[in-house]
Amino acid sequence: MTEILGIPVAVIPGQLMLGLVNGSFYAMLSLGLALIFGLMGVVNFAHGAFYTLGAFAALLGLQWFGINYWIALLLAPLVVGLLGILVERLLLRRLYRLDPPLYRAWVIIASVVVCFATWFVIERTRLGATLRAATENAPLLQAFGVNVPLLMAATYGGGVALAALAGVLAAPVVLVNSHMGTSLVIVVFAVVVIGGMGSMLGAIVSGLVLGLVEGFTKVIYPEASNIVVFIIMALVLILRPAGLFGKE
Amino acid sequence: MAAELLRATALHAYYGESHVLQGVEYHVNRGEVVTLLGRNGAGRTTTLKAMLGLVGSRCGSVMIDGRETISLAPHQIAHLGVGYCPEERGIYASLSTEENLLLPPALAPGGMSIAEIYAMFPNLQERRASRGTHLSGGEQQMLALARILRTGARLLLLDEISEGLAPVIVHALSRTVQRLREQGYTIVMAEQNFRFAALLADRFYIMERGRMVEGFTARELPDKMTLLRRYLGV
Numbered sequence: 117m118t119e120i121l122g123i124p125v126a127v128i129p130g131q132l133m134l135g136l137v138n139g140s141f142y143a144m145l146s147l148g149l150a151l152i153f154g155l156m157g158v159v160n161f162a163h164g165a166f167y168t169l170g171a172f173a174a175l176l177g178l179q180w181f182g183i184n185y186w187i188a189l190l191l192a193p194l195v196v197g198l199l200g201i202l203v204e205r206l207l208l209r210r211l212y213r214l215d216p217p218l219y220r221a222w223v224i225i226a227s228v229v230v231c232f233a234t235w236f237v238i239e240r241t242r243l244g245a246t247l248r249a250a251t252e253n254a255p256l257l258q259a260f261g262v263n264v265p266l267l268m269a270a271t272y273g274g275g276v277a278l279a280a281l282a283g284v285l286a287a288p289v290v291l292v293n294s295h296m297g298t299s300l301v302i303v304v305f306a307v308v309v310i311g312g313m314g315s316m317l318g319a320i321v322s323g324l325v326l327g328l329v330e331g332f333t334k335v336i337y338p339e340a341s342n343i344v345v346f347i348i349m350a351l352v353l354i355l356r357p358a359g360l361f362g363k364e
Numbered sequence: 365m366a367a368e369l370l371r372a373t374a375l376h377a378y379y380g381e382s383h384v385l386q387g388v389e390y391h392v393n394r395g396e397v398v399t400l401l402g403r404n405g406a407g408r409t410t411t412l413k414a415m416l417g418l419v420g421s422r423c424g425s426v427m428i429d430g431r432e433t434i435s436l437a438p439h440q441i442a443h444l445g446v447g448y449c450p451e452e453r454g455i456y457a458s459l460s461t462e463e464n465l466l467l468p469p470a471l472a473p474g475g476m477s478i479a480e481i482y483a484m485f486p487n488l489q490e491r492r493a494s495r496g497t498h499l500s501g502g503e504q505q506m507l508a509l510a511r512i513l514r515t516g517a518r519l520l521l522l523d524e525i526s527e528g529l530a531p532v533i534v535h536a537l538s539r540t541v542q543r544l545r546e547q548g549y550t551i552v553m554a555e556q557n558f559r560f561a562a563l564l565a566d567r568f569y570i571m572e573r574g575r576m577v578e579g580f581t582a583r584e585l586p587d588k589m590t591l592l593r594r595y596l597g598v
């Protein structure tokens with residue numbers, strides 16, 4: 117078989133095709149990002165989340181309303197776009213001219229309110245009890261008649277919406293660089309592990325506390341500020357593998 | 365309304381590689397209490413789980429209320445009016461007693477109200493704010509039974525509800541099942557406790573190695589004692 121740079125020629129077209137498909141997504145996503153940044157000077161941190169939302173809108177449209185792919189191609193961007201407009205009107209717009217200290221206060225307040233509301237729904241409502249039961253023993257819950265697959269999709273949607281919200285809040289204050297999303301996700305996973313997998317309260321408390329710890333480290337020993345969260349994670353994993361708020 | 369509420373035909377069930385149910389055949393009429401007997405590992409739990417599609421995979425036929433359910437998902441089967449009380453009781457540790465009680469969604473009209481349930485199981489009312497798994501074994505069993513009575517399910521699958529409980533609690537459970545029977549519920553029980561089952565059941569099946577090997581009515585029971593001894597060692 118002929119090879120180019122050690123790669124069999126036969127697999128090259130397939131790889132190129134895959135590359136092109138991924139490239140198409142990147143292009144469309146960055147186009148949207150560039151548009152928003154160019155016009156508004158806002159780094160749309162929530163872009164990835166809206167992308168996911170589009171995919172979900174298409175999927176759920178098909179599952180619930182039988183909307184076919186070609187119509188979804190028109191409809192899903194419309195729906196998500198409208199959502200974007202709403203976000204811009206209700207949140208972003210009034211923030212452009214806010215001064216930084218005030219904006220930071222707003223981020224903290226908004227985060228605390230959203231976190232508390234999420235915690236309340238999960239710990240104090242019937243929907244929350246159903247979600248807790250699903251994490252504990254999903255097959256039995258389904259045997260009771262709960263549509264667990266749908267519940268999973270809705271939970272995923274809820275998590276994504278939280279991510280989108282965080283993204284929108286971060287947009288005006290976070291420094292722009294191409295890796296910011298990736299490194300953030302890694303830290304967030306560490307926070308979840310420290311708090312205890314699946315523990316809402318753990319995620320909220322360790323999120324806020326670790327943010328503070330990181331901030332402090334930046335002041336007293338800047339060299340360690342990037343890794344302090346991971347050192348804490350390692351310690352927690354050794355001393356309390358289930359996490360601070362996790363159930364053994 | 366047909367007399368028959370449940371019928372399994374040529375039912376096979378698998379957990380991965382292991383072929384556990386090997387052609388189960390049985391039926392249950394409306395308003396009947398039917399007990400599945402058998403030695404450890406005979407396949408009674410698997411039979412109950414297979415009614416709801418809770419096994420790895422299954423094939424054959426399970427008719428519930430005139431509908432073929434073999435290719436339905438567990439939640440769809442539940443909505444035909446099936447309530448399930450698992451062998452390990454399945455009380456959720458992260459939920460309070462009352463949350464456990466309110467967890468299963470309504471499946472059909474005619475379920476018991478919370479007030480009726482608390483009248484039937486006063487202990488549960490007293491302990492409604494406690495974590496489900498902090499209840500005593502007997503209370504947990506009551507809870508596991510009570511929570512499916514709220515849903516309007518008319519076909520109850522009860523797995524070893526008397527297992528590991530003190531005699532006075534077994535007695536109370538026996539009275540409860542008796543009352544449910546009088547109220548017209550259809551009940552399939554898997555039981556180790558032969559004396560518990562003998563008092564309640566209209567009919568019996570004996571299982572061995574994933575098959576029903578005998579079926580008889582309560583009236584035939586005295587004549588079947590030698591047979592039972594051979595199969596179960598009671």
Ligand SMILES: Nc1ncnc2c1ncn2[C@@H]1O[C@H](COP(=O)(O)OP(=O)(O)OP(=O)(O)O)[C@@H](O)[C@H]1O
Pocket residue numbers: 379382384402403404405406407408409410411451554
């Ligand atoms: N999850 C599973 N994976 C593999 N094999 C299983 C599983 N559950 C049960 N089995 C096997 O299936 C067979 C039947 O088990 P089942 O629990 O249905 O028996 P049973 O009659 O309820 O007995 P008992 O309740 O006394 O243990 C047993 O041989 C058991 O080892």
Ligand SMILES: [Mg+2]
Pocket residue numbers: 408409410451524554
């Ligand atoms: Mg069993």
